[in-house]
Amino acid sequence: MMRFDDLFLKGLDTLAGQGRLRSCRDWRAEGGAFLRQGADGASAVDFSSNDYLGLRTHPLLAERGAEWGRLFGSGSGASRLVTGSMPATRGLENRLAALKGMQAARIFSSGWQANASIVPALASLSRQVTGAPATVLADRLMHASLYQGCAAAGIRPVRFRHNDMEHLRAVLEQAEGPGLRLILTESVFSMDGDRADLETLHALARQYNAFLCVDEAHATGILGAQGKGLVAGRADLVVGTFSKGLGSMGAFVAASDAVCRWLENAASGFVFSTAPSPLVLGAVDAALDLLPGMDNSRAHVAELADLFRQRMTEQGLDVGPSSTQIVPVIVGREQDALALARAVEQAGFLAVAIRPPTVPPGACRLRVVLHAHHTHEQVEALATAIIQASRSLPHD
Ligand SMILES: Cc1ncc(COP(=O)(O)O)c(C=O)c1O
Structure with a gap:
């Protein structure tokens, strides 16, 4: 047995004792x-x-992925800040921005990675530009990766009751100070399958000058006109994933050009991680061809x-x-x-x-x-x- 294994085995026994051991x-x-x-x-x-x-077994995704692999290689080699962006990646980002009705987009290797790194990136903007920490207002049922982002930013989010817009209004009233106010939520909640009230979220964000981030992991591809999702321009930043309705893996953030350029500089999961493989990006490109039909x-x-x-x-x-x-x-x-x-x-x-x-x-x-x-x-x-x-x- 390895030197530390007995510690790990004890940990696993504890989980088993709680009925929480999974594999x-x-x-x-x-x-x-x-x-x-x-x-x-x-x-x-x-x-x-x-x-x-059912796109993960669609032949067009496999074919386009293989084609992009042949053209551009099976890996990206490094972060795009090191190796640069392929024209095909820029083209795909333009398509993703258009899908969400935004100016620009940036691709990440997973939805988890995007969420875990955008919150610290926005929090660091708040500190640098306003000199004050950001206040994060979070739907309490938001995904674990957004909580991870808060933890990485050293921020304890103010949680509002799930989809309760009056509670959000009340916490926004209390959120004073010069720092950035961030609202974090999902358009479709992953464990309940219900929808956010995007109209009211948008109106509250405008009224209280808060930056609205909406995770569209479970809406992209499957809901909204042509599978565009539900946000329809009512957020400052949208996260979409390739891993669900688009049948592949990876994610993107769509927002204004200025926001995306900030993330390119400050989102740790973009800066310090190798860009996704062309094999994956080709598959996503094919999925985008199929969605409207x-x-x-x-x-x-x-x-x-x-x-x-x-x-x-x-x-x-x-x-x-x-x-x-x-x-x-x-x-x-x-x-x-x-x-x-x-x-x-x-x-x-x-x-x-x-x-x-x-x-x-x-x-x-x-x-x-x-x-x-x-x-x-x-x-x-x-x-x-x-x-x-x-x-x-x-x-x-
Ligand atoms: C709402 C939500 N956001 C983000 C993620 C993470 O996405 P990915 O699986 O691409 O890492 C998930 C996946 O479970 C999710 O349900």
Whole structure:
């Protein structure tokens, strides 16, 4: 055993004792299905990934990725501040800026990395230009990577109640001082599948002179006209990811030219990280070609999500405020969420149980995600499996 392993094993035992020990299971994706590696080779239909449009297995993405790899190499070699930007990267950034109706965009290697580095970059602007720290006003359900950004900036965010615009107004009233006021939120919340009130967020940001940042990870590609997302010009900065509706990996920030130039200088995840591979950027370029023509797929996903919500609510199951392709079935206790996940797996479906710290204690759920390749029959069968399993959960 290595010198420190007993410490790590103790840590793992503690997690196991709390019922929180997790590990990545071995599945292999094929089309819309997952196949389990190993002896039983069982297959399950994917209701868990964020590949909403099924683009990660679209041949055009693989072909364009390979083409860009042949043309530009499989790696970028270094940060773009060192090796410069390929014309193809600039071209892609222009397309991404146009997608979000912004002047400019900058590409990052992941959504996590973008979020974790934009908050410190904006906070350092506040200190340098106003001489005062930024105040961060955060929807309490925002993604862990934005909290990571606050931690990296040494900022304790003022959290407002989820999607509660009156509470946001109240905290903005209190946020005095010369420093930058930043509002952080998502347009679609990853664990609840509900939407932010962008109209009011925009109006409050204008009224209180706050800089509004909206994470569109779960809206880009799948929601809004031509898959452009929901923001439609109502934010100062938008984060989009390539990893979900666009079927690849990586992310971008779209904003004004001045904001993007600041991030190019001050966002640690841009400055100190090798630029994403051309193999990935080619795939993203192809996804952007496909998006405008995918209205039917988006409408199909929305219809399936409505059907699934209806099946759940008519049986008294709680889907929270979901109004998108992400539909939680909220059961409360960890063991109940795990029991539902096991039951749906036995029925041939994959949907994950979500537990603390991802959601608050007592709000455990099965997170169901509808995709373009699902059929009505599959959704009905999944709903039946969940309803049957939920009947055998203990009631108290
Ligand atoms: C709202 C939100 N933002 C950012 C991220 C991180 O994106 P990525 O997976 O590209 O790192 C996620 C992914 O889980 C997310 O749900």
